[in-house]
Amino acid sequence: MGIIAIYLVLFSSMVAAFNAIFRYSTDGILWLERNVGGVGFFGAVLDLYRNNSNTLSESQWYMFAGMVMLGGAWTLKVNEHVRVDLVYGSVSERTRTWIDLLGGIFFLLPMCALMIWFTWPWFWDSWITNEGSNNAGGLPRWPAKLMIPLGFALVGLQGVAEIIKCILALTVGYVREYAYEKPLQ
Amino acid sequence: MIDLLIHYMAPLMFVGLIFFMLIGYPAAFSLAAVGLFFGLLAIELGLMGTDFLGNLTYQLFSVLSNDLLLAIPFFTFMGVILERCGLAEDLLEGFGQLFGGVRGGLSYAVILVGAVLGAITGTVAASVIAMGLISLPVMMRYGYNVRHATGVIAASGTITQLIPPSLVLIVLADQLQVSPGDMYIGATGASIVQVLLFMGWVFVLSIWKPHHVPALPAEARTLHGWPLYKKCIRGMVPSLALIFIVLGTIFMGLATPTEAGAMGVVGAMVLAWMNGRLTWALIYQGMDMTMRLTAMVVFILLGARVFSLVFNGVGGGHWIEEMLTNLPGGVVGFLIFVNIFIFIIAFFLDFFEIAFIIVPLLAPVAEALGINLIWFGVMICANMQTSFMHPPFGFALFYLRGIAPRTIKTSDIYMGAIPWLCLQLILVGLLVGFPEMVTFFLDAEIVQDLDSIKSLVPGTDGGANGLDTAPNFGLDSPPKF
Numbered sequence: 001m002g003i004i005a006i007y008l009v010l011f012s013s014m015v016a017a018f019n020a021i022f023r024y025s026t027d028g029i030l031w032l033e034r035n036v037g038g039v040g041f042f043g044a045v046l047d048l049y050r051n052n053s054n055t056l057s058e059s060q061w062y063m064f065a066g067m068v069m070l071g072g073a074w075t076l077k078v079n080e081h082v083r084v085d086l087v088y089g090s091v092s093e094r095t096r097t098w099i100d101l102l103g104g105i106f107f108l109l110p111m112c113a114l115m116i117w118f119t120w121p122w123f124w125d126s127w128i129t130n131e132g133s134n135n136a137g138g139l140p141r142w143p144a145k146l147m148i149p150l151g152f153a154l155v156g157l158q159g160v161a162e163i164i165k166c167i168l169a170l171t172v173g174y175v176r177e178y179a180y181e182k183p184l185q
Numbered sequence: 186m187i188d189l190l191i192h193y194m195a196p197l198m199f200v201g202l203i204f205f206m207l208i209g210y211p212a213a214f215s216l217a218a219v220g221l222f223f224g225l226l227a228i229e230l231g232l233m234g235t236d237f238l239g240n241l242t243y244q245l246f247s248v249l250s251n252d253l254l255l256a257i258p259f260f261t262f263m264g265v266i267l268e269r270c271g272l273a274e275d276l277l278e279g280f281g282q283l284f285g286g287v288r289g290g291l292s293y294a295v296i297l298v299g300a301v302l303g304a305i306t307g308t309v310a311a312s313v314i315a316m317g318l319i320s321l322p323v324m325m326r327y328g329y330n331v332r333h334a335t336g337v338i339a340a341s342g343t344i345t346q347l348i349p350p351s352l353v354l355i356v357l358a359d360q361l362q363v364s365p366g367d368m369y370i371g372a373t374g375a376s377i378v379q380v381l382l383f384m385g386w387v388f389v390l391s392i393w394k395p396h397h398v399p400a401l402p403a404e405a406r407t408l409h410g411w412p413l414y415k416k417c418i419r420g421m422v423p424s425l426a427l428i429f430i431v432l433g434t435i436f437m438g439l440a441t442p443t444e445a446g447a448m449g450v451v452g453a454m455v456l457a458w459m460n461g462r463l464t465w466a467l468i469y470q471g472m473d474m475t476m477r478l479t480a481m482v483v484f485i486l487l488g489a490r491v492f493s494l495v496f497n498g499v500g501g502g503h504w505i506e507e508m509l510t511n512l513p514g515g516v517v518g519f520l521i522f523v524n525i526f527i528f529i530i531a532f533f534l535d536f537f538e539i540a541f542i543i544v545p546l547l548a549p550v551a552e553a554l555g556i557n558l559i560w561f562g563v564m565i566c567a568n569m570q571t572s573f574m575h576p577p578f579g580f581a582l583f584y585l586r587g588i589a590p591r592t593i594k595t596s597d598i599y600m601g602a603i604p605w606l607c608l609q610l611i612l613v614g615l616l617v618g619f620p621e622m623v624t625f626f627l628d629a630e631i632v633q634d635l636d637s638i639k640s641l642v643p644g645t646d647g648g649a650n651g652l653d654t655a656p657n658f659g660l661d662s663p664p665k666f
Binding site for chain 2: 064065067068069071072074075076078080081082083087088096099100103106107108110111114115118119122144145147148
């Protein structure tokens with residue numbers, strides 16, 4: 001039992017590390033996006049950028065898609081997906097763990113699986129046909145389309161990690177590091 | 186049995202959603218899971234075609250490829266930077282000294298600074314925390330009533346929601362499919378009225394209970410003449426520049442709200458740099474927070490899209506529309522119902538959840554009734570402000586509790602919020618009664634729309650009732666807690 005638990009902790013920490021890497025990459029994307037947002041605006045003014053403005057403006061929402069879909073798993077890890085805490089806020093830590101465990105198994109995992117099942121063939125089509133943009137000078141479509149199945153796969157993986165953490169919390173008294181707090185707005 | 190199930194699929198789905206959301210699992214995943222479950226059930230029962238869920242991909246993709254939603258990370262990032270660049274401090278100290286000599290002067294200062302901060306950024310947290318940290322100790326020291334002091338700070342922080350460029354307005358514009366620029370213009374009038382209402386209340390207090398809002402003694406006003414003006418200018422000039430960069434460019438049609446947000450980020454960085462606070466740690470922290478908030482919000486939207494696709498697939502749209510169009514009282518009845526409904530539901534749901542789940546259900550009905558959607562959106566936005574001020578879970582009160590000294594009781598913060606909550610409800614009532622507050626600043630074309638709305642009101646006494654008379658909702662009924 002202990003050995004399994006160790007492997008599971010290793011597994012969850014690896015998923016967490018994955019997410020950390022993705023977080024850095026999304027942060028890099030975010031940072032780029034500030035500049036591209038500004039450049040995209042001036043690009044309309046400056047002739048130099050005019051030729052590339054479609055690429056730039058499309059890259060903006062590509063990065064938005066990346067930010068959201070790659071950040072989703074991280075947000076799940078730090079427990080910042082917003083909840084209706086009418087019940088959740090007033091029950092014990094143990095009950096909360098149960099809610100997260102059952103929610104993870106019955107809501108999160110099937111949802112992710114279905115989403116991947118729906119979106120993967122659609123991405124695959126775009127990849128095989130090398131689908132281009134509707135706008136002249138735009139970017140190929142497949143990276144943006146890849147984001148949806150990839151994002152849900154990551155959320156699913158993190159979901160597995162969370163479920164493992166819940167089981168550990170219920171059996172061997174593992175303390176979950178991120179208590180739920182309402183996110184800032 | 187199966188027939189019954191098919192017939193009541195939409196209501197069942199709605200009840201299921203409420204149930205699963207109440208349990209407290211993250212809303213985004215509950216929404217998507219409930220949607221998919223009922224979608225599969227409906228396909229199984231033959232209520233929808235098997236390929237119906239294929240639309241899902243396009244729905245999800247349209248969320249991600251939406252230029253307007255890109256404004257969410259931009260404005261959040263901007264707010265996070267501004268929160269730490271010392272702008273609020275300059276503004277508050279300057280205005281506080283300027284108005285300090287008047288009774289209630291500090292309250293006026295807080296309200297005005299709240300409005301200015303609101304016009305620059307879009308986050309409630311930033312304003313409430315900044316004002317609570319700076320103004321609350323000063324107000325306490327000079328004998329302001331505790332309840333009044335906490336109330337005015339929380340309320341002034343929430344003005345941010347209504348004053349453009351606010352995230353709520355962007356999200357609502359997206360959901361109602363109107364131009365965010367028009368939405369911003371429409372909200373301007375309403376936010377001015379709100380600021381005036383708040384200041385009017387302070388004025389009433391300063392006559393009615395002067396000991397609650399004393400003037401600062403002369404020795405507390407250390408700055409006079411030039412140093413004072415310099416302080417005010419140091420706060421105001423960058424603020425006005427940022428307001429111009431963000432709002433001016435939108436109103437003049439130079440930039441889309443998204444681009445204006447990106448410009449605002451650059452502006453905020455420059456401002457932080459001028460104040461010597463631009464560090465890598467600040468930027469990194471800001472990006473981290475922005476990414477989490479954006480992912481959280483957009484995941485709710487993704488979940489809501491899944492839910493509403495299936496919900497409309499099983500005929501939920503018709504169900505809601507039938508239910509709401511048959512309300513007594515036509516347009517006004519509908520508006521009163523919607524406002525009470527949103528006011529109550531705001532006790533349980535976050536404003537993003539309201540905007541993504543409830544508003545898409547209401548929008549087609551409003552459109553069918555011929556209601557100007559911009560007016561409708563501004564009204565909902567004003568109403569959702571109250572969700573920040575409700576005693577049990579209001580965010581603004583929550584933030585204030587976090588930074589207020591322990592000597593201030595939580596019950597004082599809650600009680601202090603009530604008069605301001607009533608003022609916000611009065612604003613909603615005014616908006617229902619006088620749509621001109623919103624539409625005055627819009628094009629003439631839309632004003633004509635208004636006339637057609639008036640003629641649509643099924644007035645019992647010759648159409649004279651309806652929009653011309655303010656319904657007494659919100660004024661007489663005390664908020665229910």
